[in-house]
Amino acid sequence: MNPGTRSVFIDADPETVWNSIVKDGRFSTWYAPGSSWQIPKVEVGEKALFTLLPSDHNSLEEGETIPMSFTITEVLPLERFSYASDLDGTVFTFDLFQEQNGTRVTVNVDGFALSLENLKAFAEGKNLPHI
Template sequence: MDQLTVMRSIWIQASRERTWEAVTEAKQLSLWFAPGSPWEIPVMEAGAPVLFHHSPNRYHEGTEVVTLRATIEKVEPLRLFAIRWEPEQSGVSRVMTFALAEENDGTRVTITESGYETQRELELTEEGYSFSLENLKAYVEGRELPY
């Protein structure tokens, strides 16, 4: 069966440098990507471990924190940050990529994630990433987070 890929994109009125910080610094990621869910990124280099402690909130069902493990696949400063989620939860290894590009005096951020096997999984993730990108835009632009 062919694997499906999620792709979501948003334009942000901010420099690529500022946006890169928000996408790659653990403390900042924890503020806008599933707010209240801490990230751990000890070092920003390929092969380094990443932990994401997905905490319950109004957009994430459940009552317990779920810790997801990943490995940094690729880092191209100010352009690309990719991580590979470990398959222990889903049985499928997925790669999530943040790509940044200068556009119209701002930054275009595109999230892609490959490895989905069902349309339902894909649709749920698309919705989540749409929320996350709206949060990123608001965070970087200095506005209240919508989600």
């Protein structure tokens, strides 16, 4: 695993995990709860918009927001979802691997530890540990 890579085992099938990442605005539920992800179409070349709002996990002041735009770069259903920052080109990739009776999710960049714990809880139908 690369130095910035993060991984988590989720006690759920790949379809459940995939849907937790890309379907019906579910990304907003577990990634930076309270902030907003908009992924209108899960297709290469489509835009995804994220608006970071103040929380206990960042230093934003009340009323402050950080809007970000991303372009979806790869979609392999049940296997890989990638998007690139329109600001600096950083590519974020979620890889899903069926493992035993569940799914391992690996993210290629550092900084996703708390979010992956939330994704695990969300996909397993549990309360999010980091709100």
